[in-house]
Amino acid sequence: MSELERLQDTMMRYLLQPDADNEADCLQWVDDQHGLAAPQRLHIYANAYKARLREVIDTDHEMLGLYLGDELFEQMVSGYLAAYQSPYTSLRQYCDRLPEFLRQDSFFSQYPILSDLAGFERRLFDAFDAAESDRVPVNALEGIAANHWPILKVRFHPSVQLCQFQSNAVESWQALKHNQEPPAPRLGESRYWLLWRNQERVTEFSSLQYWQYRLMAGFLNGDDLSQQCELLLDTFDENETPGQVFAALQAWLEMGIISHFS
Amino acid sequence: MQPSDATSETLLSPYLGFGLGLRTPHYEQVLQEQPDVDWFEVLSENYMVAGGKPRYYLEAIGERYPLVMHGVSMSIGSTDPLNMEYLRSLKALANAVNPRWISDHICWTSIHGVNSHDLLPLPYTWETVRHVAERVKQVQDFLGRRILLENVSSYLSYRNSEMNEWEFLNAVCDEADCLILLDVNNIYVSARNHGFDPLDYLNVVNPLRVQQIHLAGHSDYGDYVIDTHDHDVPDAVWDLYRETLKRLGPVSSMIERDGNIPTFDELYNELGQARTIADDVLGIDAIPASKRHVFGAAQQAVQEVARV
Ligand SMILES: [Fe+2]
Numbered sequence: 367m368s369e370l371e372r373l374q375d376t377m378m379r380y381l382l383q384p385d386a387d388n389e390a391d392c393l394q395w396v397d398d399q400h401g402l403a404a405p406q407r408l409h410i411y412a413n414a415y416k417a418r419l420r421e422v423i424d425t426d427h428e429m430l431g432l433y434l435g436d437e438l439f440e441q442m443v444s445g446y447l448a449a450y451q452s453p454y455t456s457l458r459q460y461c462d463r464l465p466e467f468l469r470q471d472s473f474f475s476q477y478p479i480l481s482d483l484a485g486f487e488r489r490l491f492d493a494f495d496a497a498e499s500d501r502v503p504v505n506a507l508e509g510i511a512a513n514h515w516p517i518l519k520v521r522f523h524p525s526v527q528l529c530q531f532q533s534n535a536v537e538s539w540q541a542l543k544h545n546q547e548p549p550a551p552r553l554g555e556s557r558y559w560l561l562w563r564n565q566e567r568v569t570e571f572s573s574l575q576y577w578q579y580r581l582m583a584g585f586l587n588g589d590d591l592s593q594q595c596e597l598l599l600d601t602f603d604e605n606e607t608p609g610q611v612f613a614a615l616q617a618w619l620e621m622g623i624i625s626h627f628s
Numbered sequence: 629m630q631p632s633d634a635t636s637e638t639l640l641s642p643y644l645g646f647g648l649g650l651r652t653p654h655y656e657q658v659l660q661e662q663p664d665v666d667w668f669e670v671l672s673e674n675y676m677v678a679g680g681k682p683r684y685y686l687e688a689i690g691e692r693y694p695l696v697m698h699g700v701s702m703s704i705g706s707t708d709p710l711n712m713e714y715l716r717s718l719k720a721l722a723n724a725v726n727p728r729w730i731s732d733h734i735c736w737t738s739i740h741g742v743n744s745h746d747l748l749p750l751p752y753t754w755e756t757v758r759h760v761a762e763r764v765k766q767v768q769d770f771l772g773r774r775i776l777l778e779n780v781s782s783y784l785s786y787r788n789s790e791m792n793e794w795e796f797l798n799a800v801c802d803e804a805d806c807l808i809l810l811d812v813n814n815i816y817v818s819a820r821n822h823g824f825d826p827l828d829y830l831n832v833v834n835p836l837r838v839q840q841i842h843l844a845g846h847s848d849y850g851d852y853v854i855d856t857h858d859h860d861v862p863d864a865v866w867d868l869y870r871e872t873l874k875r876l877g878p879v880s881s882m883i884e885r886d887g888n889i890p891t892f893d894e895l896y897n898e899l900g901q902a903r904t905i906a907d908d909v910l911g912i913d914a915i916p917a918s919k920r921h922v923f924g925a926a927q928q929a930v931q932e933v934a935r936v
Contacts (some may be wrong), residue, residue, distance in 0.1 A: 370756055371707035374739040374748075383742050393753075397785045400823050402852050407784035410854065411746065418745050455701035455714045456673040456733065460745075497678035561683065567681045586669075613772045 382451060384412035413608040419447055422457045429542045430483045434574030445471055446540045489527040493561045493569045499625040506619060516592040520585040521626035525563035526581055530556055562623045577601040581614055635762050641728055642838050644694055646899050647882035654892040655685040662692055663896055669882055672699035676717045690725055697727040705736035705750040705760050715770055729839060731776035731809045734797060743867045749787035752796035757803060764804035776839050778809035781817040781855030801837050812840035812872055820853040826868055830875050841881040843869060843902060858887030861898060866905060873909040
């Protein structure tokens with residue numbers, strides 16, 4: 367290890383864990399100067415490291431923070447910082463593993479809604495800055511030839527995100543967003559959500575019924591319309607299915623979330 | 629290694645005048661009102677995303693104003709291998725933005741693949757000079773252009789340092805043939821924290837390599853000063869800016885506000901103070917903004933002559 371690498375290694379170990387041993391190791395490198403004592407100079411860096419990452423969690427997960435309250439939020443910050451260093455060049459990604467942390471941490475995993483809340487907030491970011499693409503015009507279904515319908519495939523706008531939660535996390539998020547008391551946590555029942563970015567680049571979301579979720583998931587998977595209709599026979603009868611699918615496609619066109627038919 | 633006059637003429641890009649750091653809350657106003665700001669600096673990492681509002685506004689504002697790119701994650705002083713994935717994203721962004729120049733900081737931010745997201749100081753040794761300069765050359769080869777390195781605020785110095793910060797900065801930039809982004813606030817902050825005279829810095833920094841100036845505010849705790857970039861530019865920094873221009877002549881200058889973002893109009897007014905000081909020191913700000921690009925063009929013509 368070169369001298370420079372040893373210095374950087376020592377400093378980084380201290381920033382990640384500013385305990386007495388790591389501080390003592392750092393002090394071997396740090397000059398004694400007039401004014402502030404060397405340990406205090408190091409503390410400025412240790413504090414800045416923690417404050418910066420804490421602020422990212424606070425800003426990126428505002429509703430989760432409100433849901434937790436100050437004390438539990440600080441507990442989550444300390445836990446997440448200790449568990450996850452940043453391999454990222456942008457702070458945009460730093461909280462990507464927060465849902466995973468909340469699912470696995472022995473304390474926070476007792477409250478599964480927390481992981482769902484964090485996951486929902488991550489998906490909002492994903493919709494916010496996903497790639498742009500064309501959007502098929504609302505009257506596009508008129509131009510599809512009858513014999514093409516069975517093999518029709520749909521490509522969605524890159525901002526489209528499908529979520530499945532086992533809690534009322536999104537309902538709680540909405541309440542907090544409107545400065546209201548969140549409902550009591552309800553667990554165990556699957557809820558399905560669609561998130562996307564509209565033409566005005568505003569992120570939107572809406573709840574889905576299970577069949578709608580399956581239909582979108584199927585198209586995202588590359589399945590064609592005939593495969594999808596077969597799948598829906600356990601929900602609708604044979605005569606109902608085409609009408610329901612057609613209505614769903616028309617709704618997606620109006621939302622501007624279809625970028626391509628093939 | 630002092631470059632000859634002929635070489636030095638060709639080092640710097642044309643003068644851009646007075647700019648601002650582009651910040652999210654101001655996107656819509658900038659686009660709608662097209663204020664009389666000569667150029668904008670954008671934070672590279674904020675736009676290394678696939679699409680959405682950041683890329684939309686970047687493109688729209690880039691059609692109306694000259695842009696420069698400023699990054700924080702190159703970690704040019706790290707002993708890790710250069711992060712090629714990052715550099716590829718940076719280059720792709722530069723291809724889309726067509727910035728007048730690209731800058732980062734003379735510091736290290738990451739080691740063993742872990743990012744501190746802080747601009748950590750380097751020891752000012754000859755080993756570090758060679759190490760950083762070698763990496764800057766690789767980056768410049770990869771990007772196909774010179775980069776600017778910005779001096780950072782620091783709160784500690786290392787026992788093994790062999791020179792002053794300004795000697796270190798000059799040595800790296802001469803060795804790597806790169807340019808300087810001089811943050812006048814950071815000089816002030818470091819001077820207070822280390823007890824040096826900021827004029828010593830300004831007297832020695834190589835004027836032929838300073839392409840851009842940052843102006844910003846800080847938090848003063850009496851015993852020490854923290855570079856927060858979340859306050860107005862204080863008088864002490866304005867005074868130092870005046871001294872900077874006396875020594876360097878016209879340098880593209882901007883206000884860099886990172887936290888506690890005020891209204892666009894407040895920042896615009898603050899930029900007026902920079903224009904006033906430049907006018908006072910150099911007389912060039914008497915040239916209206918619309919004509920100032922002519923000044924840039926004239927400077928470019930001089931450079932082209934020098935190249936011949
Ligand atoms: Fe700066």
